[in-house]
Amino acid sequence: MTRDTRAHPYTPARAAPEQSSDEAALVRRLKAGDEAAFEQLILSASPRLLALARRMMSREEDARDAVQDAFLSAFKSIDRFDGRSQLTTWLHRITVNACLMKRRSQRRRPERSIEDLLPQFLDDGHHRSPARPWKTPPADSLEQAETLDLVRARIDELPEPYREIIILRDIEELDTDETASLLDLSAAAVKTRLHRARQALRTLLDPHFAEEQP
Amino acid sequence: MTNHHDITCRELAEFIADYLDHTLPADIAREFDRHLAVCPSCVAYIESYKQTIRLGKAAFAQAEAPADASAPQAILNAVRAARKSAR
Known part of the structure; x- marks a missing residue:
């Protein structure tokens, strides 16, 4: 499998380098309720988080709402940020969660059976x-x-649980354990669902890409 | 398709992800290789499965809208307003 080489905003927590002194200082200010620190974080982190939300949400307005929800949620729970991962990694995860919540709350058309x-x-x-x-x-x-x-468009046609796992695993490149934790599934269930999602997407793409019968 | 192999197309389709991730036991992986050597349908299936993954990644790598300089400020304003109304 070829990995995408573009710069990626997500770094698994276990691979995160030690928190820099600048980041540690920012976290201290955030925990102290420093408004300027919150604003600094929003202005610096939102372009990447918005890019992530655009991949997960179909509409720009929903992507912006999800990022806004993510920041509100992050500021409410900043006291629980323990510094074991980078602040950007923590925010990335919260944004993924905000997007998942938003998609699930939206009324969607009847879905095809997997x-x-x-x-x-x-x-x-x-x-x-x-x-x-x-x-x-x-x-x-x-x-x-x-x-x-x-x-x-074909990815959007997948039943939601299968669309979201393609986005998290193949596009955001979260690992199996991280995905399992976000979706409250076992690692085995993540693997099975991802495989089925890829098979289903392959079926939807087949009429467009298969060579003509000789 | 052929009958001259130990595993079936269905079994191969079930475990493609493990095969591609090299997480199958070596003896099972060898059976996969033997099956693929004689089954053009499974070769086509596994290649199109890999292409599906590549296309999905490419689709979203291209999907990123150009940076919108006003977006961070708009999000900041929305978060400020939401926090103000929550107080």
Whole structure:
């Protein structure tokens, strides 16, 4: 599996370097209720958190609301921040939670059953319809943009629990344990759900990418 | 598709993620390799599964809107207002 090499805002807590003295000072000011410190944090951290929320939410307005909710939640619970992870990592997790809460509270259209999107097999274990190779994605930037729009639309068609696990594991690249903790699932359940989500997304993309029958 | 292998396409599809993560026991992974050597359908399936993951990542890497210079200030104003009304 190729890992995305773009700069990523999320750093797992266990890999976090020691808290810098600047950050420790900022945390002390936050815990003391220093308004200027809160404002400094919002102005410096919100671009990254907004980018994260945009990946998780379909609408810009919802992304901004989720980031706002995340800051309010963070300021309420700053006394519980223990410094074992970086402040940005802690805020990232709170923002993921705010996005998950917001998505779940929104009324959504009836969802397809995941079973309909999983591969089908004959009684003897062979594929019901043999899988066809996929075409190489277009190199042309305009076509590429259209392709990626299509992929985002298909991800949005997934039942919500499967959409959210694709976002957390494959896009935000949270590890299995972190995802399990956020979703209140076992690690085994995260792995199973992620695999099913990828299979379902593959089914939705297949008509667009499979080579024509000879 | 062929009958000349020990595991079925269904079993392979069930454990693709473990196969790609190299977390399968070595003997089972070898059975996967043997199956893939004789089953073009599973080869196509596993390649398209990998491409699905790549496309998902690419779709959201491109989805980030250009930085909006006014956004942090707007969020700050909204948080200020929310905290004020909560007092």
